[in-house]
Amino acid sequence: xxxxxxxxxxxxxxxxxxxxxxxxxxxxxxxxxxxxxxxxxxxxxxxxxxxxxxxxxxxxxxxxxxxxxxxxxxxxxxxxxxxxxxxxxxxxxxxxxxxxxxxxxxx
Amino acid sequence: xxxxxxxxxxxxxxxxxxxxxxxxxxxxxxxxxxxxxxxxxxxxxxxxxxxxxxxxxxxxxxxxxxxxxxxxxxxxxxxxxxxxxxxxxxxxxxxxxxxxxxxxxxxxxxxxx
Numbered sequence: 001x002x003x004x005x006x007x008x009x010x011x012x013x014x015x016x017x018x019x020x021x022x023x024x025x026x027x028x029x030x031x032x033x034x035x036x037x038x039x040x041x042x043x044x045x046x047x048x049x050x051x052x053x054x055x056x057x058x059x060x061x062x063x064x065x066x067x068x069x070x071x072x073x074x075x076x077x078x079x080x081x082x083x084x085x086x087x088x089x090x091x092x093x094x095x096x097x098x099x100x101x102x103x104x105x106x107x
Numbered sequence: 108x109x110x111x112x113x114x115x116x117x118x119x120x121x122x123x124x125x126x127x128x129x130x131x132x133x134x135x136x137x138x139x140x141x142x143x144x145x146x147x148x149x150x151x152x153x154x155x156x157x158x159x160x161x162x163x164x165x166x167x168x169x170x171x172x173x174x175x176x177x178x179x180x181x182x183x184x185x186x187x188x189x190x191x192x193x194x195x196x197x198x199x200x201x202x203x204x205x206x207x208x209x210x211x212x213x214x215x216x217x218x219x220x
């Protein structure tokens with residue numbers, strides 16, 4: 001059992017659709033990070049959430065940290081092919097990554 | 108932020124040989140880590156590379172198989188020893204520049220025949 005459970009594992013959608021990726025745990029974290037990894041590259045940090053209930057927006061991406069700091073979600077509005085990649089959540093203070101969500105956005 | 112480079116970017120190796128991967132950072136950092144990413148999967152922490160002392164390994168990883176050097180605050184190496192096809196993976200180094208924030212190198216894609 002992984003410390004961080006991500007869902008869904010795979011997601012294939014059409015350009016313009018909305019989607020939400022979840023990162024859940026039974027543990028409380030001081031912070032949680034979301035990364036995106038494209039083929040042939042290392043993960044790139046998208047955002048860090050620290051405060052329970054915090055919402056951060058990065059253009060079409062909206063990140064939320066659960067009130068109890070045990071879970072997080074990533075919502076993408078009007079997905080584009082450039083959003084294709086592996087999305088990873090990370091509990092920073094544990095150096096642990098979720099299993100990842102592989103997103104493919106078809107034009 | 109930090110800019111991280113890795114060498115080699117990819118390699119194809121024969122069973123039983125060893126490969127040393129280099130990781131260079133453009134600034135001094137205290138925390139440096141090595142991860143493995145098997146095809147289609149997430150990242151698994153191999154070890155924390157400690158400057159001036161032995162690396163700290165995670166469960167399932169041992170020094171004899173994955174010796175690590177950390178001679179200074181900008182450089183580290185990971186050796187994959189006595190390789191088998193099961194070692195075929197992407198190996199990534201990362202650094203932590205502020206609390207809970209990591210920056211990753213581009214990875215080394217290793218194929219063992």
